[in-house]
Amino acid sequence: MRSFLPIFLSFFLLNGFFSSFERPISLPDLSYSKHPVEILAFLNLGLRRLAADVEMIRLLIYYGSSEAMADELNPPKDAPLYPGMFFRAEEILNLDPSFNYARLYAAGALAFSLGRPVEALQLMKEGLVLEPENEQFKAYIAAIAFSAKGDPQKAVDALSPYLERKDTPSMLINISAFIYYRLKEMDKAASLYRRLLDLRNPEYHSIAKKMLRRIALDKTFSPRRKRFKR
Amino acid sequence: MKQIWVLALDSFLENIWNRIFILVAIFGGLLIYTSLLLGVLAADQELRVLMDSGLALIEIVTLIAGLYFSATLFLKEIETKTIYLILSRPLNRLQYLLGRVLGLLLSLVLIMLVMSGLHVILLLLHHWNWQDSYLLSLLGIFLKVLMVTAAAVFFSLLSTSSIAAIVFSGSLWTLGNFTPEIRFMTQKSSGLAGVLGQAALFLFPHFEVLNWSGNFNGAIILSGASYALLYSSVFLALSWLILRKKEF
Numbered sequence: 353m354r355s356f357l358p359i360f361l362s363f364f365l366l367n368g369f370f371s372s373f374e375r376p377i378s379l380p381d382l383s384y385s386k387h388p389v390e391i392l393a394f395l396n397l398g399l400r401r402l403a404a405d406v407e408m409i410r411l412l413i414y415y416g417s418s419e420a421m422a423d424e425l426n427p428p429k430d431a432p433l434y435p436g437m438f439f440r441a442e443e444i445l446n447l448d449p450s451f452n453y454a455r456l457y458a459a460g461a462l463a464f465s466l467g468r469p470v471e472a473l474q475l476m477k478e479g480l481v482l483e484p485e486n487e488q489f490k491a492y493i494a495a496i497a498f499s500a501k502g503d504p505q506k507a508v509d510a511l512s513p514y515l516e517r518k519d520t521p522s523m524l525i526n527i528s529a530f531i532y533y534r535l536k537e538m539d540k541a542a543s544l545y546r547r548l549l550d551l552r553n554p555e556y557h558s559i560a561k562k563m564l565r566r567i568a569l570d571k572t573f574s575p576r577r578k579r580f581k582r
Numbered sequence: 583m584k585q586i587w588v589l590a591l592d593s594f595l596e597n598i599w600n601r602i603f604i605l606v607a608i609f610g611g612l613l614i615y616t617s618l619l620l621g622v623l624a625a626d627q628e629l630r631v632l633m634d635s636g637l638a639l640i641e642i643v644t645l646i647a648g649l650y651f652s653a654t655l656f657l658k659e660i661e662t663k664t665i666y667l668i669l670s671r672p673l674n675r676l677q678y679l680l681g682r683v684l685g686l687l688l689s690l691v692l693i694m695l696v697m698s699g700l701h702v703i704l705l706l707l708h709h710w711n712w713q714d715s716y717l718l719s720l721l722g723i724f725l726k727v728l729m730v731t732a733a734a735v736f737f738s739l740l741s742t743s744s745i746a747a748i749v750f751s752g753s754l755w756t757l758g759n760f761t762p763e764i765r766f767m768t769q770k771s772s773g774l775a776g777v778l779g780q781a782a783l784f785l786f787p788h789f790e791v792l793n794w795s796g797n798f799n800g801a802i803i804l805s806g807a808s809y810a811l812l813y814s815s816v817f818l819a820l821s822w823l824i825l826r827k828k829e830f
Contacts, residue, residue: 356820356823359816359819359820359823362816363813363816364784364785366809366812366813366816367783367784367785367786367787367788367813368783368784370788370791370805370809370813371761371765371783371784371788373788373791373802373805373806373809374761374762374765374788374790374791377762377763377765377766377790379763379766379767395759395760395763396756396759396760397638397642397756397759398641398726398755398758398759398789398793399634399638401634402634402635402638405620405624405627405630405631405634405635406620408624408627409620409623409624409631412623412624412625413623453626453627453630457626521626522625522626551626552628552708552709553625553626553628555625
């Protein structure tokens with residue numbers, strides 16, 4: 353026993369010393385979570401990032417399912433579409449605050465598709481607290497604000513320098529391309545649709561092909577129409 | 583030194599031919615396949631999901647193998663009385679312990695190499711660009727498994743039950759992954775809960791210092807690696823003390 357004692361003592365001291373290198377991590381708020389036990393199991397196995405990935409996949413499925421199916425809480429008729437979008441995104445970002453794709457995807461969907469800029473801004477502001485120098489976040493905040501004011505041109509112009517980045521969700525490229533199309537900026541729209549086709553994610557390939565065909569047709573026929581009018 | 587290598591090689595070969603190794607290889611392959619499916623669901627984030635799930639599976643499978651090998655390593659030799667034959671040779675108990683543990687670690691390295699090779703091939707097929715941080719992640723996983731394996735060797739000699747050793751060291755793994763959260767809760771609590779939380783921080787391993795997937799530099803890696811090596815050495819020293827006093 354006497355020989356054990358110094359080893360135990362050195363063990364405690366060693367462990368105590370190295371514990372100071374560790375950053376305290378807050379427990380994610382699981383009060384809105386649909387799968388709290390599963391998330392805790394992931395955390396116990398040290399798989400925090402994977403837990404965030406799985407929740408992100410769930411968010412994509414949730415947003416991809418039909419609106420009626422997605423309204424899992426049976427909200428009243430005037431309730432917003434996909435009411436759980438913000439909380440699901442918060443849950444993912446609690447698990448992995450550096451998961452910028454999740455932040456951009458949820459904020460983009462909330463601001464540009466679901467018309468809930470306040471929640472989108474909340475997500476982006478939280479991101480900016482963690483990364484105050486992140487120019488992409490600042491641009492997103494500007495774009496959300498312009499979009500909320502009803503100025504899609506400025507919104508999409510604010511986003512455009514960051515649309516080439518790897519962590520930009522395809523959904524946002526698709527929205528931006530469509531805004532350019534509506535604004536009759538065909539070259540910019542076509543360039544973004546071509547980018548969508550180059551991405552590995554096949555989700556928007558068919559839309560991009562359709563829109564490229566439409567842009568080509570518009571380019572071909574619109575000058576003739578003008579000539580007819582003359 | 584030669585005796586240690588002979589024993590290490592013997593352990594290594596025995597583990598390779600062990601059925602659990604084949605099962606682990608099949609299990610790893612299947613799980614990496616599952617991670618591919620998850621990757622498809624993740625759309626834009628396919629590579630991230632493929633990377634995270636692959637590394638997680640490598641970690642879990644290596645851990646399971648490490649726990650099984652280390653918990654049964656000495657007990658099987660005691661049960662089959664092979665240990666009498668080995669210790670009757672000109673070999674002291676420290677050499678015996680080091681040889682067996684080294685063989686065990688070589689087996690784990692091989693398991694990790696096989697699985698990570700498969701994982702890298704999958705990633706490259708998905709247009710992944712090689713990053714040196716991948717090797718660091720593997721090193722972090724190995725060091726975590728090393729710590730738990732050393733604890734499992736200690737618990738198997740202490741409790742003389744492989745199941746108890748697996749349960750104890752498995753719990754240590756779980757708690758070691760939870761220490762940042764325990765620290766957070768300790769900071770928020772006072773009284774007995776705070777004291778217990780603080781005590782837990784002195785007792786449980788801190789795997790967070792080996793998570794190098796985010797920001798890291800040479801000092802962080804060096805301190806993490808030295809921590810893992812010291813932690814494992816303490817458990818091996820304790821194992822040696824038990825083995826030294828054990829009567830066969």
